[in-house]
Amino acid sequence: MSKAPHTLFEVARKMHQTGQTEAAALHYADLLQVEPDYPHAGYLCAVALVSLNRADEALPYIQAHLKQRMDHAPGWITLGGCYAHQDKIPEAAAAYQEALRFEPKNFDAALGLGQLLIKQESWKALSQFADPILQLNPSSLPALGLKVRALTGLEDHKSGLAACVDFLARNEFSEECYKWAQQCFHQVPHPSEALLEQMKAPEHIECWILHYDACLRAKRLEAALETLNRIREADPDYRHLSLAFIADSLQNAEFYAEAEPHHWELLAKNPQDDQRLIRLIQNTLAFAKCGHSEKYADARELATILFARAGDSIECCAVMNDLYMHASRPELALPYQERILAEQPEHPLASPYLFVLNYDERRPADEIFQAHRDWGRRYQAKFDASHHFEARERNPQRKLRVGYLSPDLGQHPVGFFAIDIFKAHDPNTVEVFLYSNRHEETGDDKLSQAFRAQVGDDHWRWTRGLSTEKLRDLIRDDAIDILIDMAGHTGHNRLDALACRSAPIQVSWLGYPNTTGLETVDYRLSDAITEPKGAADTRSTETIYRMPNGFHVFNLPAELPEPAEPPCLKRGYVTFGSYNNMNKLGSKSVELWAKLLKRVPNSRIVLKHKTLAFVDNQETLRSLFAMHGIQAHRLILKTTTPGMVEHYHSYGEMDIALDPIAYNGTTTSCDALAMGVPILTLPGQTHASRVTASLLHRVGLDRWAAQSEEAFLQIGSLAAQNPTMLQQLRQELPHRFRQSPLGDGPAMARDLEHAYRDMWQTFCYENASAKAASTTEND
């Protein structure tokens, strides 16, 4: 005998309440068969089915229910849930709106609508929608969730973090909210003062930790330490904040002096902790680099301990590499890099290693190329570069959109070479976009601002921290026709954007003296002196585009001092010199320069670079020269000059500049020429070893590019005997420099525009031919 409807309903409801949802749904359904209009049975049946993820089955029940109870807001919400489950967004939205019509403050209906906006990724709409809901329900975590989701969708992580912090300050601690706060915090590299102040408010130790970290990011050491004390008082046993975290966070924030005692405290607890020893060595090296040169010896001796313990480990090899790179001895660092990469080809050193190879005076050009190409193939395989830019108008004559991508659009040699060009571009021919991969907060120096002013904020893009996909899409959305990479394998490059083909034509220029190794980079700008036709073409994955007047324009500072007399006139002996990065000064260069010093009696050599502040480096150079018969007193070793004017003044200390063999000077070569100092170079086989020859050609000093070692020595010794000629060059060279292509930004801009047009026309014709061929095939 069947049960009475009322009994059936009560049984079902009890089951529903006790979590037996499936059985409850069956009972509701049975009841509705007997009595289709039984009050609330349809609604509750639908609720049960929705919670079982059976929205399709629930739909007829809730529709039938709403026919009876049109004004039942929860019913409309359930209907909205069914539609949302079926991805019927407009229908779901209408149902939730209906619920709000009957109950304007119904929170669940509002949340439902919010969820629909999340589904549609309508972040702006969600943001506007979430605010009033949160105001109405300031303690509602789901309401906060909507707001945070909207803000993170809009990439406004600062506001997302502020919302979470505000919530935590006003409510009980919520793990979930704290997790959202952390997620937002990861995306806020430079918290503002206002945000820091706001982050102080919540009275929870977790939030203090976040505040401590934020202060470090904002370089507010005092505030960070204040919060740290607060944490330590509340957490003396490091349960919430470990000592290792404190040490590492201080180090990561570049507070090396403050990090050091914490590393020591950890080592005192466990002297066998090699990882901690490594962190201490890295901290000490970084400290040495920041003007505390005496710390280098500490780092070296600690590294000796590490090496004795764990010389075979990858981590130790990385430390030894750092140690030698800090000492500007890449030839000693390279074997460690090679050991690391042999075991871990995808190690982060893979790209920097290629850069360092350019310094190696003994490495054959073919081997360097092969390393680049092999890297390129491995790297390329990670990206999809198959986009064909079908929608792009292929008119060979149209105005081109050109994007320059670089981490060095600021106070950096690349910046000095580029600053005179962009402003000289013809706006009728090219529309320029600049993609700066510098830190927006810390890298926007005067030169960066000058670049920004040249193109305007609407053509300026900050790219640091953007994912590959976002950067690619940004460049594609800007409809860039030709993308110029100006970094190659130097630090903070964005070769990822080139590997995934962000623009129809991709070019490498200026920042890197070798092939990128990437097949997706179509051209590399160079010239016939730096890379003569022939072998160079076989050592480049890009087509080498040879510019007619070189590929450099150098911006000289307005306050450039007058060139001084050659010092030999007063001293009675000749002083050779090099102010190049000491990484470039390998043992072969030392050997050659020592031979020249021997050939020119009484001569001296002045070397200037920041790493010569390290006593180790000075003594190393004295030894390397001594081994070739040059006494220590003939070496004048100097460290960095305080400013640019002093730097240019210091060219008054030398008569003749010497160029490193494997990796020529570029900025320093221009500096010397602009100050009237001739440079003696021995061009090799690679781009890096031939650049100065190209620069010399621009100012009519081709004969200073020696064709052999013997010629190098002869030119150098003959010049040393001719102070009159040196004096004359002091007067003439600065003028020649300004008159040459090196000083003519507008001419270089025209040459570049011509090159871009060539590349674009080739692209258009090649595409047209490919299309024609495919049509013929299809016919």
Add this chain to the structure above:
Amino acid sequence: MPLSDSPPKDCTAATRRLHQHILLQELRPALDGMVNDGDTRQAIERLKAWIIGNPLDEDAFILLGELYEQAGETNATVVTLQRALQLKELSASYQPSPSLLRFQEIESAAVNDPTNPLFPGFDIQTNREGDTRGAFLKQHAERKAAHE
């Protein structure tokens, strides 16, 4: 945590091949062989290559001076021996870096602390921790003695 379970100073051939870790004594037989074969020039070049990785080794400069002398290169002999003297002065004034001293103190304190759970069984001969400490204290004592 320790990165390697191998005993200290026992690097594999791969690391030892990095030229700056080959000891001068290990190079010497090869140099002697070249000199005996009458190829002093080759010995000089080989030693110079070694000095590139070890530019502050005074003994290497003394040896280079001797080789230059045998090759009849008087000026080079003088310069390299002068350099050896400069390096000798430099090493005479050598003071272990504050970090090295501190590390040795820490190791010593930890090893001598019977309550330190990190050093169980320190007395066992094969104990890695003990070897590390011993090696460094010994090395430091030797260096100090040499300078005194």
